Each structure stands twice: as structure tokens, then as C-alpha cells.
Amino acid sequence: MPSEFFKKTLDPVIxxxxxxxxxxxxxxxxxxxxxxxxxxxxxxxxxxxIMGDELDRLPFWQLVFKPDPTYWKIYISLGMLxxxxxxxxxxxxxxxxxxxRLEEWVLITIGGLLMGIGIRLAFVCNxxxxxxxxxxxxxxxxxxxSGILAGAWVGSMIYKxxxxx
Amino acid sequence: xxxxxxxxxxxxxxxxxxxLVQRSRFCNTAALRDAILFKTYRNTKALLVAMMIxxxxxxxxxxxxxGNPMHFDVGLNTFAGLFIFGVxxxxxxxxxxxxxxxxxxxxxxxxxxxxxxxxxxxxFSMVWSVNYWPPAPASMTGEPNLEAFQLGYSNAATxxxxxxxxxxxxxMIQIGVLYLIxxxxxxxxxxxEVAHMQAQAAAQPAE
Numbered sequence: 524m525p526s527e528f529f530k531k532t533l534d535p536v537i538x539x540x541x542x543x544x545x546x547x548x549x550x551x552x553x554x555x556x557x558x559x560x561x562x563x564x565x566x567x568x569x570x571x572x573i574m575g576d577e578l579d580r581l582p583f584w585q586l587v588f589k590p591d592p593t594y595w596k597i598y599i600s601l602g603m604l605x606x607x608x609x610x611x612x613x614x615x616x617x618x619x620x621x622x623x624r625l626e627e628w629v630l631i632t633i634g635g636l637l638m639g640i641g642i643r644l645a646f647v648c649n650x651x652x653x654x655x656x657x658x659x660x661x662x663x664x665x666x667x668x669s670g671i672l673a674g675a676w677v678g679s680m681i682y683k684x685x686x687x688x
Numbered sequence: 689x690x691x692x693x694x695x696x697x698x699x700x701x702x703x704x705x706x707x708l709v710q711r712s713r714f715c716n717t718a719a720l721r722d723a724i725l726f727k728t729y730r731n732t733k734a735l736l737v738a739m740m741i742x743x744x745x746x747x748x749x750x751x752x753x754x755g756n757p758m759h760f761d762v763g764l765n766t767f768a769g770l771f772i773f774g775v776x777x778x779x780x781x782x783x784x785x786x787x788x789x790x791x792x793x794x795x796x797x798x799x800x801x802x803x804x805x806x807x808x809x810x811x812f813s814m815v816w817s818v819n820y821w822p823p824a825p826a827s828m829t830g831e832p833n834l835e836a837f838q839l840g841y842s843n844a845a846t847x848x849x850x851x852x853x854x855x856x857x858x859x860m861i862q863i864g865v866l867y868l869i870x871x872x873x874x875x876x877x878x879x880x881e882v883a884h885m886q887a888q889a890a891a892q893p894a895e
Contacts, residue, residue: 528711529711532711532712532713533708533711533712534712535712535713535714535730535731535733535734536733536734536737537712538708538709538711538712538714538734539708539712539714539734539735539737539738540737540738540741541704541708542704542705542708542709542738543737543738543739543741543742543745544741544745545701545704545705546701546738546742546745547741547742547745547746547749548701549697549698549701550745550746550749550755550756550757551749551754551755551756552689552694552697552756553689553694553697553698553756554756554757554758555742555746555756555757555758556701556705557758558784558785558788559784562784562802562805562806562809563809565806566806566809566810566813567813569806570810580817581813581814581817582816582817582820583812583813583814583816583817584813586824586826587813587816587824587825588813593691593692593694593695595691595694595695595697595698596698597695597698598695598696598698598699598702599698599699599701599702599705600702600788601699601702602698602699602700602701602702602703602704602705602706603702603703603705603706603709603785603788603789603792604706604788604789604791604792605699605702605703605706605792606702606703606704606705606706606707606708606709606710606792607706607707607709607710607788607789607790607791607792607793608706608792608793609703609706609707610706610707610710610711610792611710611792611793611794614710614711616710616793617793617794618793618794619794619796620793620794620795620796620797621796621797622796622797622800627797628797628800630779630780630781631779631780631781631797631800631801631804632800632801632804633776633779633780634775634776634777634778634779634780634781634782634801634804635776635780635787635800635801635802635803635804635805635807635808636776636804636805636807636808636811637772637773637775637776637779637780637808638773638776638777638780638783638784638801638804638805638808639804639805639806639807639808639809639810639811639812640769640772640776640808640809640811640812641769641770641771641772641773641774641776641808642769642773642784642805642808642809643769643808643809643812643813643816644765644768644769644772644812644822645765645766645767645768645769645770645773646760646762646765646766646769646822647758647766647769647770648773648783648784649716649770649773649777649783649784649785650716650783650784650785651758652770653716653735653738653739654738654739654742655758656758656843657739657743658739658742658743658745658746658747658862659746659747659750659757659758659843659844659845660743660746660747660843660844660847660855660858660859660862661757661758661762661841661842661843662762662839662840662841662842662843663758663760663762663766666762666763666766666767666770666839667762667766667767667769667770668770669767669770670766670767670768670769670770670771670773670774671720671770671771671773671774671777672720672774673771673774674770674771674772674773674774674775674776674777674778675717675720675721675724675774675775675777675778676724676774677771677774677775678721678774678775678776678777678778678779679720679721679724679725679778681775681778681779682721682725682778682779683725
């Protein structure tokens with residue numbers, strides 16, 4: 524029942540199983556689910572819009588990610604934003620939430636920066652790690668999983684200290 | 689498929705994922721953080737089930753030479769990058785998926801994390817433009833390059849090529865390992881439930 528779908532929380536095992544099946548189709552058509560690559564391309568496009576030709580002074584945007592608005596990975600992210608917005612509106616869960624404490628803003632800022640730097644250093648994000656590389660049994664998937672588990676552990680210890688402190 | 693066709697397929701896929709993640713409140717950060725800090729596994733189990741299905745599907749199609757696997761060299765940067773990412777996602781309380789999904793729900797903190805992910809990427813592009821490490825995709829060879837801390841390229845398809853054993857065979861081994869982890873978590877949860885029930889029974893006054 525569609526109305527039930529927007530009333531109750533969906534079991535994440537069901538949701539992720541459905542996503543996995545769709546991801547197999549994506550793997551066959553264009554490539555597995557990924558987010559980091561699309562975000563990098565968006566960064567390049569935004570930087571190009573702000574800086575213009577000045578961006579050419581950074582070889583990264585010539586040799587690794589040449590800004591291209593038809594890069595399909597961008598549209599996965601925009602789709603996720605759209606799908607989540609529709610889901611939130613139809614289930615009456617859309618409302619503006621703003622972090623209240625300065626501490627939260629600082630943590631989110633540092634966390635966001637680290638995520639961006641980490642994705643570009645690794646060439647992969649968490650989605651490619653768990654939903655792309657590792658299921659393809661790519662050696663990088665195991666390296667990435669070891670890294671993210673170690674990082675999440677260190678992050679959790681910092682988080683715990685902050686919670687207790 | 690034309691680039692526009694790819695973009696349309698990607699948008700439809702992304703929209704469905706966004707909807708399912710929003711309705712299920714799945715979070716990759718929570719899948720790791722909650723297991724480490726709170727010993728709760730709601731998201732971890734979902735992640736493991738998805739990985740089992742994906743491993744089956746991907747290695748099955750790789751056996752027949754189908755699919756579009758990720759193709760680039762990996763190395764020290766893969767580990768180090770995801771380590772930095774892992775710290776960041778716990779501090780931000782969101783990963784690449786939940787930043788988009790929570791932004792779609794009206795969460796300004798998630799939008800802020802997303803903006804700073806972009807800023808982090810741009811800062812990295814400035815550093816890369818000085819030291820050119822890790823190597824650009826065009827200069828990757830697929831072979832180990834230890835000077836650049838690169839181990840090359842290998843996946844289920846290259847294993848099949850190397851050993852003459854179908855990729856799905858390796859996939860089934862990985863599924864077995866993932867299942868063992870899943871089973872260990874279920875057992876832990878059941879032990880937690882029993883302990884919880886016993887504690888409740890002990891707390892009730894005797895009649």
C-alpha cells in the first residue's frame with residue numbers, strides 16, 4: 524500500500540536489498556552506485572563557474588576531473604536529493620532542522636572537510652567501497668574497508684570523548 | 689548508451705535510492721559507528737545483506753565478462769583516504785549518502801557537511817596539483833608501482849583470468865565470509881535479548 528509506505532519506517536534490510544538489486548542493473552548498464560566521483564565533478568563545475576579560466580591553473584581539473592556536466596555520476600546524487608525530498612514531503616517528515624550548538628557546527632565542518640579530502644585521496648568514497656569495489660572483489664575494496672573501519676573507530680573514540688566531556 | 693541516457697538512468701536510480709534510504713533511515717555511518725560504540729547492528733545487518741546480494745550479482749556477471757567494474761589502480765592512498773573519510777563521517781554524523789538524503793529532508797547541518805565535502809575536495813585538488821599523487825588515471829598501468837605506493841588493479845575478473853576459475857567461485861567464498869559475520873552479529877543480538885529478558889525478570893518482584 525503506497526500510503527503505508529509513507530507512514531511506517533521501512534525495514535533497512537528490505538530497502539538495502541532492493542537497492543542492491545537495482546545496483547546490479549546499474550553495474551550492467553553504466554557502472555555501480557557511487558557518490559564521490561559525482562561530488563568531485565560538481566566541485567569542479569562550481570569552481571569553474573566561480574573562477575572561470577583561472578581553474579586551468581590547477582592541473583587536477585585537467586588531468587583527473589575535467590569539468591563535464593554530462594558526467595552521469597552527478598545525477599545519482601541529484602536523484603538521491605530529489606528522492607529523499609519526495610519521501611520526506613509525502614511522509615510529512617520534511618522540516619528545516621538547524622544544528623543548535625556551535626560544537627555541532629565545528630564537528631560537521633571538520634567532518635565534511637575530512638570526507639572531501641579522503642574521497643579524493645582514495646579515488647573512492649564509502650559507497651564505492653561497500654556497494655562497488657568490495658562486491659567486485661577489487662583489491663581496493665579491502666584496502667578501503669580496512670581504512671574506513673579504522674577511521675570510524677578513531678572517529679568513534681573522539682565522538683565518545685566529546686559525548687563524555 | 690549516450691551520455692544523456694546515462695544521466696537519465698543515473699537520476700532514476702538515485703531517486704529510488706534516495707526514497708528508499710529516506711523511508712528506511714539507513715545510514716552507512718551508523719552501520720559502523722553504532723556497531724563500534726553502542727553494539728547495535730540495525731544498519732550493519734542491512735549493509736551486510738546488500739553486500740552479499742551484490743557480491744553474487746557482480747561476480748556472476750563478471751564470470752561472463754559482463755558489467756562495468758571500477759577500473760583504476762589502488763594502493764596506500766586507498767587505505768589512507770578512507771581512514772581520513774572514516775574519521776570525518778563519524779564527526780560529521782553523515783556519509784556521502786546521508787548528506788544528500790538528510791539535505792533532502794531539510795537538514796541544514798547535512799547541507800553544511802556537503803558544502804565542506806566540496807571544499808575539502810577543492811583543497812585536495814590544490815595539493816594534488818603540486819605533488820601529483822596519487823597518480824592520475826591516465827598514468828595508471830594496472831601493475832604494482834611501489835615507488836608511488838600503488839599495488840595495481842585486481843578484482844574477481846582478473847582472478848578468473850589468472851587462475852582459470854570462474855569469478856563466481858571467489859564470490860561465493862566472499863558471500864560465505866559475509867554470512868559468517870552476519871551470523872555472529874545475530875548471535876550477539878540474541879544473547880543481548882536473553883540477557884535483557886533475564887534482567888527484566890530479575891527486576892520484577894517475586895509473587
